[in-house]
Structures are given as C-alpha cells and as structure tokens.
Amino acid sequence: MRLPRKLPSLRCVIEAVGLTKRYGEKVAVDGLSFEVQPGIVTGFLGPNGAGKSTTMRMLLGLDRPTAGSASINGRPYERLRAPLCEVGALLEARAIHTGRSARNHLLALAATHGIGRRRVDEVLDLVGLTQVAGKRVGGFSLGMGQRLGIASALLGDPHTLILDEPVNGLDPEGILWIRTLLRSLAAEGRTIFVSSHLMSEMSLTASHLIVVGQGRLIADASMSEFTASAGRTVVRVRTDEAPRLRDLLAADGVSVTSTERDLLTVSGLSSAEIGKVAAEARIALVELTPQQASLEEAFMELTRDAVEFGTPMEEAAL
Amino acid sequence: MTSIAMNPDARLAVTQSRAVVSEWIKFRSLRSTWWSIGIALLISIGLGILFSDLRGNDLASHGGFEPDQTALTLRGFYLAQLAVGVLGVLFISGEYSTGMIRATLSAVPKRVPVWAGKIAIFAAVIFAVTLVAAFIAFLGGQAVLSAYQVHGIFLSGPNGNIGFSPGSAGTVHSLGVSISHPGSIRAIFGAALYMVGIGLLGLGCGFILRNTGGAIAALFGLVLVLPLLAQALPGSMQQHVTKYLPLIAGTAGMNTVSSTDQLAPWAGLGVFALYVVAALGIGLLVLRRRDA
Structure with missing residues (x-):
C-alpha cells in the first residue's frame, strides 16, 4: 500500500x-x-x-x-x-x-x-x-x-x-x-x-x-x-429480597440494574453504603462485591436512557 | 490550505467527461444491457422482414398495394420499444435497487454529471444501434417486398402516389422501394430517434420514481395506455388530443405517407421530445434534492 x-x-x-x-x-x-x-x-x-x-x-x-x-x-x-x-x-x-x-x-x-x-x-x-x-x-x-x-x-x-x-x-x-x-x-x-x-x-x-x-x-x-469517568465502581449485591433493596437504594445518582432475580448491580454507592442500608432494613445479603465496570458496561450505562428500543428485561427480572 | 494541497496529483478530479466514461463502464458491464439491445435488434429486424413477407404474399395473391412500404418494414420497432424503454428505466433504477447509487453519488457528489453522463451514453449507444437496426430492417424488408409483384395503375398526386388501382390492365410493379424513396431515410432516422426518446423517457421515469416496476408501469402507461384511453373521448376532441400523445407524436417520423391522424414528422418528434425533456428535467430536480 x-x-x-x-x-x-x-x-x-x-x-x-x-x-x-x-x-x-x-x-x-x-x-x-x-x-x-x-x-x-x-x-x-x-x-x-x-x-x-x-x-x-x-x-x-x-x-x-x-x-x-x-x-x-x-x-x-x-x-x-x-x-x-x-x-x-x-x-x-x-x-x-x-x-x-x-x-x-x-x-x-x-x-x-x-x-x-x-x-x-x-x-x-x-x-x-x-x-x-x-x-x-x-x-x-x-x-x-x-x-x-x-x-x-x-x-x-x-x-x-x-x-x-x-x-x-x-x-x-x-x-x-x-x-x-x-x-x-x-x-x-x-x-x-x-x-x-x-x-x-x-x-x-x-x-x-x-x-x-x-x-x-x-x-x-x-x-x-x-474509561476514567465512566469506569466508576459498581457493586454486585446478591440477596433474596432484591426488589425491596432496590427500592431502598433508589436515589439521585444511583443506578440499579438486575440481570438475575436475586442479583443487583449498583453504581453510585459504595459497598459500605449499600451494606448499611441493607442492615438498617434487616435485609440479609448473600454477596456484596465491588467491581470495576468494563467499558461495555460504562457504555450501556451512558446510553441506557437513550436506547430507542430498550428491552424491558431489567424490570421483568424483578 | 485547500483540498488541492492534500492531493498533489491534481489530475485526479471529477469532470463531466470522466462521469461519462464511468457511465459507459457501468452501462456495458451489465448483461441486461446486451440482452435488451440484442432483443431490440432481433425484434425490430425480424418483425420488419416477417411483416414484409406476409404483406407481400397477401398483396401478390389478392391484389392491392402497400401505400407505405417504409413504415411497414419499421413496424417491429413498436415492439422493440419495450426492450429499449425497460433498458432506459433499469439504467438508473438498477442503481437504486442495489444501493449502487450511494457509491455513484459518493464519487460524484454534484450529481448533475451522473444525470448528464447517463443521458449521453444511453442516447449515443441506442441511436447508433437502432439506426443500424432500422437500416437493416428497411433494406431487408424491401428486398423481401421486391420479390412480390402486383399489377395495377398508380394514381399520382402532387406528393407522390396517392392511390393505386389494381387490375391486369396496369403495368407490373415491384412492391419494394429503394432507399432513395421520398421520406424513407427520414423515417429510418425517425425510428432511431423514437427509440432514443422512449429509452430516455424510461430513464426519466426511473430518475423520478427510482423503482423499477413503478417506472416501467409509468413509462408504458404513458406510451401505450394513453392512446387507448383517448379513444373514449368524443370524436372531435379525440382527434385533437391523440396526435399529441407520446406514442402517436413520436412515431409520426416513421411514416412516409402523411395522415390527418398524426402530426407532420418533425413536428411529431418535436412534441415527443418535449415529453422526454420534461421527464428528464423533473428527474434532475428530484435527483438533486432527494436523499440518496
């Protein structure tokens, strides 16, 4: 060439x-x-x-x-x-x-x-x-x-x-x-x-x-x-009372997604903050793991509101 | 800092003549082009000779005379116009149906050279090919007609023969005419020009509608169906309207005997050209305005 x-x-x-x-x-x-x-x-x-x-x-x-x-x-x-x-x-x-x-x-x-x-x-x-x-x-x-x-x-x-x-x-x-x-x-x-x-x-x-x-x-x-701005920490939370915890965590700047019935992926809150909310509400947690978001997740997060034909999977799972 | 600075080989640029060359490559590199042209040639020459033989045979055995031997040998073009018209439509609609138009307009974003290039290439090729076909159909057809002879007397008028009185009292006449027969060469050119016009009318419909089926329907609706519809008009109106329809006006140049049902040869071709110019003009407008 x-x-x-x-x-x-x-x-x-x-x-x-x-x-x-x-x-x-x-x-x-x-x-x-x-x-x-x-x-x-x-x-x-x-x-x-x-x-x-x-x-x-x-x-x-x-x-x-x-x-x-x-x-x-x-x-x-x-x-x-x-x-x-x-x-x-x-x-x-x-x-x-x-x-x-x-x-x-x-x-x-x-x-x-x-x-x-x-x-x-x-x-x-x-x-x-x-x-x-x-x-x-x-x-x-x-x-x-x-x-x-x-x-x-x-x-x-x-x-x-x-x-x-x-x-x-x-x-x-x-x-x-x-x-x-x-x-x-x-x-x-x-x-x-x-x-x-x-x-x-x-x-x-x-x-x-x-x-x-x-x-x-x-x-x-x-x-x-x-990568730096979007790749903020997310936390994997596993609990049998996922829907209740999800409602409790809801706040400005916090996003909660769910791909499994008992699994929440939370961004905008630290694992310590989530643990505190769960303890106050007497929700037993099975897993509480901080994770670095992948670029793919960062992108999904960024465009979630802008997806024209989003699947209602997240809601349906709850 | 200009784009020329980025492109040290300033010889590389889009020009109208290069757009014509590009259209020629596109035109010749599709099988459908040569199928359509082959079919048009076969039909126009084959039917011209066939009709001449049938008519000659009929007249020789039953008596009578063919007033317009030239038009008889050019009759095949009435069918050949289908192949030529479809080829004109496909030349542009094929680009839209395959998406090729996006490549074409990316290369020539001003668009007008594409339009002009297609017209130039199509007109030149179809004129050359159908002119040859018309000469062959005429010469072949007249050769066939000349093999038949009729007895009778010509009734002469100021514009040549206006009638024929058959009977054994008259002299023996050959049915065929030579190329020097009044109006014959003009009719041969008229047939080729009509073919060019039909093809360009198809091209214009293709530019406007972009869809092969729609453009073919529009073209032959305009050319073949309008005269049939006009027959429903009241007599006096019908006579005035019909002669200005594309088919009737465009084929006026293919006759050597004038008729009150048609305009004079060049007037007819002129009216026909207006339809072609209108279709291509609208085609250019929408090509420039619409998204590709």
Missing part, C-alpha cells in the same frame, strides 16, 4: 455543526456537533437507531441535513474536487450493483476521478479479491462484499476513511481481517471515523470516542478520559 500523503496542519478533518435530520415527526439526528481530529481512530458509538448511519450519510452529502452542516477538510462534501481522494467511505448497506463484476465496479468508480486501472488492481489485491475480480458481485458472500466495499473506499488512496459498522454481520475471520486492516491503516497515520454499536469493538481500535443516543451527542472524549 502506498503511504498516505502528509497532511497539512488541520484543525479537524470532519466537522459537524448542529447537524439535524428529521423524517416527518421523527428526529433521527438532533443538533449534533463534533469534530474528528486527523491521524487517529475516532469511534462513533451508539445503540442501533441512534442516528449514526444518517449522520455518516450526511457527511458524505448523500442525505441533506434538515439543519446544520457538515464539512470534510473544511468544505462541504459536494464541493470536493476529488472526493474519493479525500475520503473513502464504507456504508452499512451494500452499495454495489449485484450484476457487475468486482473489477468493473471499481473501474466505474475509478473512472469518475481518472484513477487508473493499476490502482484498481492494487486495491483488489489489497483486499484479497484478485482471484474473483471477474466474478459478478451477486454471488459474493457478505464478507467478500465488505472487502469490495473497503476496496472502493481505498480506491482514491484517501487520508480519511468513514466506515459504518464495518464488522456487522461478518464471520470471525472477516471481523479479524477488518480489525487488522483498521490497525494497519491507522498505523499509516490515516484518519479513521468508524461507527459501531459495540463498545468492545471500539476499545480495540479507537483512541477517541463520540457517543450518540437518540440522535444527540452523549459524550465526546478520548478513550482514556472515557
């Missing part, structure tokens, strides 16, 4: 200012403002339906914002002279005509910029599709389709990549391939803006996080800041 070009000192690569998208009554993206810094992997995290894909489509000029604006390297995407050479994009839904061969798909996209046949062969080789380049895309597996999507994104050798849920639906081998590729692209100093609804996926690659829920910005912080 060619080395990315030196990037001039930019304030930010991708900028969204008050980005809003309404579909009738429904607000998909609600006044979202953020910046993506050059040369790092920025994770775009949020539950399904949080507006991540819509935001990315607006960044690429595919969807028109209802309000606000987005820019790439200081310009709206529509005004870029050679968009494929500045941003490569992989969108969640496949954007490939199934009746065309992989090579012809890439040749057609390359032709719009005057990119040569040699570069098409290069990216085919890079994603490991050289053997099937002449085959029609309709017969491709999801993983092969995703590889072709990555090849399209890399066609113009862009410094910035926008990837929407790149591992979604892939088999373990495909997931590993994408992760390895993301790391090597990041190591070359490219800017990567990658969305996911899984924190675990982000923790492997991203150094900065933009978290959204119900179209609104929830957090915009470096991974280390995020």
Whole structure:
C-alpha cells in the first residue's frame, strides 16, 4: 500500500455543526456537533437507531441535513474536487450493483476521478479479491462484499476513511481481517471515523470516542478520559429480597440494574453504603462485591436512557 | 490550505467527461444491457422482414398495394420499444435497487454529471444501434417486398402516389422501394430517434420514481395506455388530443405517407421530445434534492 500523503496542519478533518435530520415527526439526528481530529481512530458509538448511519450519510452529502452542516477538510462534501481522494467511505448497506463484476465496479468508480486501472488492481489485491475480480458481485458472500466495499473506499488512496459498522454481520475471520486492516491503516497515520454499536469493538481500535443516543451527542472524549469517568465502581449485591433493596437504594445518582432475580448491580454507592442500608432494613445479603465496570458496561450505562428500543428485561427480572 | 494541497496529483478530479466514461463502464458491464439491445435488434429486424413477407404474399395473391412500404418494414420497432424503454428505466433504477447509487453519488457528489453522463451514453449507444437496426430492417424488408409483384395503375398526386388501382390492365410493379424513396431515410432516422426518446423517457421515469416496476408501469402507461384511453373521448376532441400523445407524436417520423391522424414528422418528434425533456428535467430536480 502506498503511504498516505502528509497532511497539512488541520484543525479537524470532519466537522459537524448542529447537524439535524428529521423524517416527518421523527428526529433521527438532533443538533449534533463534533469534530474528528486527523491521524487517529475516532469511534462513533451508539445503540442501533441512534442516528449514526444518517449522520455518516450526511457527511458524505448523500442525505441533506434538515439543519446544520457538515464539512470534510473544511468544505462541504459536494464541493470536493476529488472526493474519493479525500475520503473513502464504507456504508452499512451494500452499495454495489449485484450484476457487475468486482473489477468493473471499481473501474466505474475509478473512472469518475481518472484513477487508473493499476490502482484498481492494487486495491483488489489489497483486499484479497484478485482471484474473483471477474466474478459478478451477486454471488459474493457478505464478507467478500465488505472487502469490495473497503476496496472502493481505498480506491482514491484517501487520508480519511468513514466506515459504518464495518464488522456487522461478518464471520470471525472477516471481523479479524477488518480489525487488522483498521490497525494497519491507522498505523499509516490515516484518519479513521468508524461507527459501531459495540463498545468492545471500539476499545480495540479507537483512541477517541463520540457517543450518540437518540440522535444527540452523549459524550465526546478520548478513550482514556472515557474509561476514567465512566469506569466508576459498581457493586454486585446478591440477596433474596432484591426488589425491596432496590427500592431502598433508589436515589439521585444511583443506578440499579438486575440481570438475575436475586442479583443487583449498583453504581453510585459504595459497598459500605449499600451494606448499611441493607442492615438498617434487616435485609440479609448473600454477596456484596465491588467491581470495576468494563467499558461495555460504562457504555450501556451512558446510553441506557437513550436506547430507542430498550428491552424491558431489567424490570421483568424483578 | 485547500483540498488541492492534500492531493498533489491534481489530475485526479471529477469532470463531466470522466462521469461519462464511468457511465459507459457501468452501462456495458451489465448483461441486461446486451440482452435488451440484442432483443431490440432481433425484434425490430425480424418483425420488419416477417411483416414484409406476409404483406407481400397477401398483396401478390389478392391484389392491392402497400401505400407505405417504409413504415411497414419499421413496424417491429413498436415492439422493440419495450426492450429499449425497460433498458432506459433499469439504467438508473438498477442503481437504486442495489444501493449502487450511494457509491455513484459518493464519487460524484454534484450529481448533475451522473444525470448528464447517463443521458449521453444511453442516447449515443441506442441511436447508433437502432439506426443500424432500422437500416437493416428497411433494406431487408424491401428486398423481401421486391420479390412480390402486383399489377395495377398508380394514381399520382402532387406528393407522390396517392392511390393505386389494381387490375391486369396496369403495368407490373415491384412492391419494394429503394432507399432513395421520398421520406424513407427520414423515417429510418425517425425510428432511431423514437427509440432514443422512449429509452430516455424510461430513464426519466426511473430518475423520478427510482423503482423499477413503478417506472416501467409509468413509462408504458404513458406510451401505450394513453392512446387507448383517448379513444373514449368524443370524436372531435379525440382527434385533437391523440396526435399529441407520446406514442402517436413520436412515431409520426416513421411514416412516409402523411395522415390527418398524426402530426407532420418533425413536428411529431418535436412534441415527443418535449415529453422526454420534461421527464428528464423533473428527474434532475428530484435527483438533486432527494436523499440518496
């Protein structure tokens, strides 16, 4: 792979200012403002339906914002002279005509910029599709389709990549391939803006996080800041009187979740405070264990109120 | 600091001519393109020759004369228009149904070059292919007609032959006409232009509706069903309305004998072109405004 070009000192690569998208009554993206810094992997995290894909489509000029604006390297995407050479994009839904061969798909996209046949062969080789380049895309597996999507994104050798849920639906081998590729692209100093609804996926690659829920910005912080602030201590409490204890613990800044009938996970209170409340109410505790929250839990906590279609599991368990 | 500084190879940029090349690659790299064109060729040439033979045989044995031998040999295009129209629809609706449109518009975010590129490539290819088909259908059909002979007397008028009186008293006439027959070359070009127009009308419907089935229904509803509906109009009104419908106006250029039911050849093609321009114009408006 060619080395990315030196990037001039930019304030930010991708900028969204008050980005809003309404579909009738429904607000998909609600006044979202953020910046993506050059040369790092920025994770775009949020539950399904949080507006991540819509935001990315607006960044690429595919969807028109209802309000606000987005820019790439200081310009709206529509005004870029050679968009494929500045941003490569992989969108969640496949954007490939199934009746065309992989090579012809890439040749057609390359032709719009005057990119040569040699570069098409290069990216085919890079994603490991050289053997099937002449085959029609309709017969491709999801993983092969995703590889072709990555090849399209890399066609113009862009410094910035926008990837929407790149591992979604892939088999373990495909997931590993994408992760390895993301790391090597990041190591070359490219800017990567990658969305996911899984924190675990982000923790492997991203150094900065933009978290959204119900179209609104929830957090915009470096991974280390995020871990430090969100990774507060939680306490596992096991008792036969879980519902009663839960009610007693309820207070501002305290959150109690439950995944088993007799198990509570409490954040916002220390184990000593919980023990005191239980003793005063004469509730016998089977277990009282302080735990460091995982990133995944921190994310769940952060977006719990913003989950559009939350499962009523927590209530049902009580 | 501009994007050009980031992209030292300033030769890489989106241009209209590059968008045309891209559309050409997309057009030629789908099997459906060549199936549609192959079927259109087969139908237009095959039916032209078949109709010529059937008519020639009938006239030779029962007497009579074919007033417009050119139009007879071009009749196959009335069926071939289905293949060409569908191809025009698919050229854009196929991108929407597969999601390809998002890749296309990411590469050409100004969108207009995509629209113009599709029109340019489609018009050029279909015009070339159907013009060749029309010449072959005409020459083949006339060759077949020339094998049949009828006896009779031509009744001449200022615009050529206006009638024919069959009977053994007259001279022997060959049914076929040559390429130099008045209006024949114009009719051949008229057939190719009508095919281009039908395809572009389909392309316009595809841009507007984005859905293959809907656009095909709209196209052939407009072209084939409207004349049938017009038949329900009262006589005087019907005569005025019908000649301006896309099918009737667009095929006016395929005849060599004028009729009061149709506009003059170029006037008809002009009216037909208005439908095409309107469909493509609305298509451009919605392409620019709508989310991809």
